[in-house]
Amino acid sequence: MATVTTAIKAEARDLNFFYSNGARALKGISMPLYENKITALIGPSGCGKSTFLRCFNRMHDLYPGNKYQGQIVMHPDNTNVLDAGVDPIEVRMRISMVFQKPNPFPKSIYENVAYGLRVRGENNKRIMDDKVEEALKGAALWSEVKDRLHDLAFNLSGGQQQRLCIARALATDPEIMLFDEPTSALDPIATANIEELMVELRSKLTILVVTHNMQQAARVSDYTAYMYLGELIEYDDTDKIFTNPGRKETEDYITGKFG
Amino acid sequence: MQAPVQLTISPRLAKNIRRNVKERMIELILMLAALVAVATTFAIVGVLLYESLSFFKTVSVVEFFTDTQWTPLFEEAHYGIMPLVSGTLTTSAIALAVAVPIGTIAAIFLSEFASHKTRETIKPILELLVGVPTVVFGYFALFFVTPLLQSIYPELPSFNMLGAGIVMGIMIIPYIASMSEDAMRAVPMSMREGSYAMGATRFQTAIKVVTPAAVSGIVAAYILAISRAVGETMVVAIAAGQQPNLTFNPLESAATITAYIVQVAMGDLPHGSIGYQSIFAAGLVLMAMTLSFNIIGHWVRKKYRESY
Ligand SMILES: Nc1ncnc2c1ncn2[C@@H]1O[C@H](COP(=O)(O)OP(=O)(O)OP(=O)(O)O)[C@@H](O)[C@H]1O
Numbered sequence: 015m016a017t018v019t020t021a022i023k024a025e026a027r028d029l030n031f032f033y034s035n036g037a038r039a040l041k042g043i044s045m046p047l048y049e050n051k052i053t054a055l056i057g058p059s060g061c062g063k064s065t066f067l068r069c070f071n072r073m074h075d076l077y078p079g080n081k082y083q084g085q086i087v088m089h090p091d092n093t094n095v096l097d098a099g100v101d102p103i104e105v106r107m108r109i110s111m112v113f114q115k116p117n118p119f120p121k122s123i124y125e126n127v128a129y130g131l132r133v134r135g136e137n138n139k140r141i142m143d144d145k146v147e148e149a150l151k152g153a154a155l156w157s158e159v160k161d162r163l164h165d166l167a168f169n170l171s172g173g174q175q176q177r178l179c180i181a182r183a184l185a186t187d188p189e190i191m192l193f194d195e196p197t198s199a200l201d202p203i204a205t206a207n208i209e210e211l212m213v214e215l216r217s218k219l220t221i222l223v224v225t226h227n228m229q230q231a232a233r234v235s236d237y238t239a240y241m242y243l244g245e246l247i248e249y250d251d252t253d254k255i256f257t258n259p260g261r262k263e264t265e266d267y268i269t270g271k272f273g
Numbered sequence: 274m275q276a277p278v279q280l281t282i283s284p285r286l287a288k289n290i291r292r293n294v295k296e297r298m299i300e301l302i303l304m305l306a307a308l309v310a311v312a313t314t315f316a317i318v319g320v321l322l323y324e325s326l327s328f329f330k331t332v333s334v335v336e337f338f339t340d341t342q343w344t345p346l347f348e349e350a351h352y353g354i355m356p357l358v359s360g361t362l363t364t365s366a367i368a369l370a371v372a373v374p375i376g377t378i379a380a381i382f383l384s385e386f387a388s389h390k391t392r393e394t395i396k397p398i399l400e401l402l403v404g405v406p407t408v409v410f411g412y413f414a415l416f417f418v419t420p421l422l423q424s425i426y427p428e429l430p431s432f433n434m435l436g437a438g439i440v441m442g443i444m445i446i447p448y449i450a451s452m453s454e455d456a457m458r459a460v461p462m463s464m465r466e467g468s469y470a471m472g473a474t475r476f477q478t479a480i481k482v483v484t485p486a487a488v489s490g491i492v493a494a495y496i497l498a499i500s501r502a503v504g505e506t507m508v509v510a511i512a513a514g515q516q517p518n519l520t521f522n523p524l525e526s527a528a529t530i531t532a533y534i535v536q537v538a539m540g541d542l543p544h545g546s547i548g549y550q551s552i553f554a555a556g557l558v559l560m561a562m563t564l565s566f567n568i569i570g571h572w573v574r575k576k577y578r579e580s581y
């Protein structure tokens with residue numbers, strides 16, 4: 015048992031979620047996120063993938079009336095991050111997020127990446143320069159932008175903006191990174207870049223990625239979870255899910271008979 | 274080469290005359306309406322220019338801009354516009370010094386901090402302030418704010434630019450607050466989420482992300498406020514004094530361009546007299562000032578145009 019728990023970075027335990035209109039978007043979800051692994055979330059539109067992902071960094075707190083029930087336990091702290099006594103800002107300092115649509119800030123490339131550090135009170139120019147460079151390299155963007163770090167981020171292409179958002183999320187050395195369909199707005203080449211990047215990042219952190227792209231889930235992830243109507247239908251090794259799923263619903267979805 | 278096939282227009286695809294005529298009529302009516310607005314503007318500018326031209330036949334442009342006195346109605350007349358310009362700029366500057374910080378902070382509060390209910394309560398009240406007749410603000414400056422200021426600084430004259438400027442500032446707060454708030458609320462939620470997801474607080478998000486994202490709208494609000502301040506008449510006419518005075522000292526009394534114009538326009542000067550013409554020259558300067566602020570504003574807006 016002990017060996018298993020040390021490998022788990024976070025786990026949902028009987029997680030329910032209710033939007034402010036009373037809709038129950040998650041129904042009793044329990045599943046682990048293994049450390050230094052990529053876990054993919056798949057399922058038809060509206061099944062609750064984003065809702066589940068956004069529980070991890072308490073994004074739902076931004077809108078009044080949303081309600082969590084159950085636990086998301088983060089290790090090694092062994093703390094339920096959904097507990098009312100937990101500060102969501104502290105959670106977000108350790109669990110970062112990349113959104114579906116690139117959402118850079120109206121600032122320079124440099125300031126976008128430095129944002130998380132500034133928010134944390136870092137002001138040392140040397141440290142900041144190093145961190146920004148490291149994060150941009152980590153996001154495979156450095157060579158393209160190193161000569162125009164002080165240009166407005168909006169001038170980058172969509173794929174570059176998304177990698178900038180990854181760099182921004184990386185700069186603060188998060189332990190977990192959440193990706194919500196990070197490549198759905200990108201062309202195949204930019205998509206391949208980001209997939210490659212996720213695989214590289216795996217050695218440093220734990221990744222949870224929502225995707226609509228079956229091939230993407232199969233290519234990058236170690237574990238896959240299939241959700242349907244707010245429920246977790248099946249969770250297993252990615253190989254197993256894609257070659258020999260345990261549930262008929264999963265197989266139908268993967269083979270395109272459904273959804 | 275093939276011989277060209279003779280084509281006909283089938284009645285089902287032919288031009289529909291009735292629809293076309295109707296469309297044309299609507300177009301014409303719309304154009305006329307637009308024309309009225311444009312024509313009025315041109316007419317105003319035309320009259321201003323025409324009457325000013327007669328004015329500048331008597332008074333040289335150099336004298337107009339360099340003489341330090343403005344006494345067109347006196348026996349020994351002087352025609353230097355600068356005392357009126359200084360009064361206009363000083364009162365406007367005070368108004369902006371009051372309205373820009375308060376209006377911006379109010380906008381940030383309303384857009385980023387206030388709950389839905391609070392916002393829906395405060396905004397109508399703010400907008401009510403816009404509906405208060407300016408003459409009321411004028412007397413508020415004269416009979417409330419100035420005495421209050423005099424209790425701090427007894428030498429302050431009853432007519433002074435400080436009191437008038439402050440009240441004018443209060444008057445334009447709603448413009449800045451309401452327009453800036455609209456600009457900030459137009460910033461997409463995804464940008465705020467990006468900031469929160471980085472571990473930013475509400476305040477950090479408001480200051481570091483939302484405000485810069487809304488900057489072009491906020492600047493537009495400032496420009497509108499400047500135009501309002503420069504063109505404002507009642508408050509300054511009532512509370513700042515009617516004596517042209519070349520000074521930028523807010524503790525003194527002075528007249529603004531607008532105050533001079535109402536003062537003269539309400540008197541009974543004969544048409545064609547130099548005093549009558551002088552208000553058009555003053556009006557022209559006022560328009561040039563407002564216009565240049567608008568052009569600057571337009572330019573700044575373009576430079577910082579937000580693109581989400
Ligand atoms: N703010 C909200 N208020 C109420 N219900 C919501 C809200 N956001 C989402 N929902 C509902 O919750 C359910 C799950 O939505 P969610 O966005 O998590 O789906 P998803 O799996 O991410 O879909 P997609 O693949 O289209 O992104 C849906 O039925 C949706 O209508």
Ligand SMILES: [Mg+2]
Pocket residue numbers: 063064065194224
């Ligand atoms: Mg989604």
